[in-house]
Amino acid sequence: MGIEMKILVTGGAGYIGSHTCVELINAGHEVVIVDNLCNSNIESVKRIREITGKDIEFNEADISDREKMEKIFCNNNFDAVIHFAGLKAVGESCEKPLEYFINNISGTLVMLDIMKKYNVKNIVFSSSATVYGTPKTVPIKEDFPLSVTNPYGRTKLMLEEILQDIYKADNQWNVTLLRYFNPIGAHKSGKIGEDPNGIPNNLLPYITKVAIGELPILNVFANDYPTEDGTCIRDYIHVVDLADGHVKAIESIKDNSGVRIYNLGTGNGYSVLEVIKNFEKASGKQIPFQIADRRAGDVAVCYADSSLAKKELGWEAKYGIEEMCRDSWNWQVNNPKGYGV
Ligand code: NAD
Numbered sequence: 467m468g469i470e471m472k473i474l475v476t477g478g479a480g481y482i483g484s485h486t487c488v489e490l491i492n493a494g495h496e497v498v499i500v501d502n503l504c505n506s507n508i509e510s511v512k513r514i515r516e517i518t519g520k521d522i523e524f525n526e527a528d529i530s531d532r533e534k535m536e537k538i539f540c541n542n543n544f545d546a547v548i549h550f551a552g553l554k555a556v557g558e559s560c561e562k563p564l565e566y567f568i569n570n571i572s573g574t575l576v577m578l579d580i581m582k583k584y585n586v587k588n589i590v591f592s593s594s595a596t597v598y599g600t601p602k603t604v605p606i607k608e609d610f611p612l613s614v615t616n617p618y619g620r621t622k623l624m625l626e627e628i629l630q631d632i633y634k635a636d637n638q639w640n641v642t643l644l645r646y647f648n649p650i651g652a653h654k655s656g657k658i659g660e661d662p663n664g665i666p667n668n669l670l671p672y673i674t675k676v677a678i679g680e681l682p683i684l685n686v687f688a689n690d691y692p693t694e695d696g697t698c699i700r701d702y703i704h705v706v707d708l709a710d711g712h713v714k715a716i717e718s719i720k721d722n723s724g725v726r727i728y729n730l731g732t733g734n735g736y737s738v739l740e741v742i743k744n745f746e747k748a749s750g751k752q753i754p755f756q757i758a759d760r761r762a763g764d765v766a767v768c769y770a771d772s773s774l775a776k777k778e779l780g781w782e783a784k785y786g787i788e789e790m791c792r793d794s795w796n797w798q799v800n801n802p803k804g805y806g807v
């Protein structure tokens with residue numbers, strides 16, 4: 467494949483970052499992680515080492531800590547940065563917007579300034595389908611209008627714009643914006659996976675907690691949407707496919723200058739009830755659920771057109787909803803308390 471690269475992975479102890487580190491190492495790249503562990507556990511880094519058999523460097527640091535970050539850049543000759551570090555809970559971002567702007571935006575600005583100083587001008591940034599707001603039609607293409615409905619989404623859109631401005635001023639930068647749809651699933655080893663704090667907000671972690679008996683019942687947020695069964699439709703994507711998208715993006719970054727934007731999704735939409743059915747089949751567990759009110763901010767239907775990533779990166783999702791549900795369950799069963807204990 468591509469040439470071996472040395473990559474700084476911010477937020478590499480987190481859900482998507484940890485899976486991406488594994489795929490990067492498997493593809494022959496060298497990885498250095500920086501994470502302040504505000505939403506992750508050092509155990510995930512140990513597990514990455516177990517899976518890959520590589521002793522990767524881990525730095526416990528906040529991306530806004532200039533002194534620590536400069537030291538990391540000074541000690542390593544990075545080819546690129548994959549930037550996952552950030553806070554990501556939509557509801558919390560509405561309650562604490564300032565915390566989100568400071569952590570996600572100010573933190574990234576400090577890091578970009580250090581990247582510039584050390585002449586590391588290749589970056590892959592974790593954006594989100596949330597930047598499409600309420601899409602008028604589906605599937606969603608990269609050139610659809612952008613809008614935001616909450617402070618979390620605003621941090622993503624603002625950082626997309628900031629990165630584009632930086633490129634406009636200095637075209638030595640290579641910026642890849644990856645807009646993720648709904649990542650679920652886990653590494654097939656069952657050693658790394660999603661480990662949310664407290665009661666999960668997202669569908670799959672909630673389902674797995676019900677399946678294991680930690681939560682009594684799933685609330686399905688309404689069945690009066692204009693879809694076949696009335697529940698919302700999303701484009702769920704296996705986290706290992708998403709991780710592979712980062713490997714493809716990073717391996718093509720040097721041949722492609724400029725700003726590139728890709729949707730990473732499967733192109734297939736599943737309703738909440740279809741996800742429940744698939745999960746029950748994969749796990750052999752019944753998921754008790756009840757229909758509840760709509761959740762503020764939910765859009766009825768959201769799925770990607772990912773043909774650009776296929777055409778330009780040679781990337782395409784390989785796993786289907788069965789594997790996503792199977793691997794989410796496998797992770798939960800093997801780690802009933804997540805990374806704790
Ligand atoms: P995650 O919370 O598991 O990982 C983020 C990591 O960043 C955590 O380990 C956290 O400790 C770390 N972090 C946060 N702020 C930091 C800071 N200031 N300095 C250093 N480390 C910091 O989340 P994830 O699901 O792996 O998401 C990764 C990225 O992808 C985030 O930017 C998120 O917004 C984006 N994203 C996630 C989803 C999703 O559904 N999971 C969808 C779209 C976009």
Ligand code: UD1
Pocket residue numbers: 554556557594595596647648649667668669670672684685686687688697698699700738761762763764
């Ligand atoms: C959410 C965020 C989005 C973010 C994405 C990935 C909101 C409004 N959107 O997307 O910005 O990029 O996570 O982190 O929070 N559902 C239930 N019951 C539950 C949980 C979810 O019925 O207990 C339904 C939701 O209504 C939705 C679907 O399941 O239709 C998926 O929900 P979720 O996993 O939270 O993802 P999104 O809302 O798509």
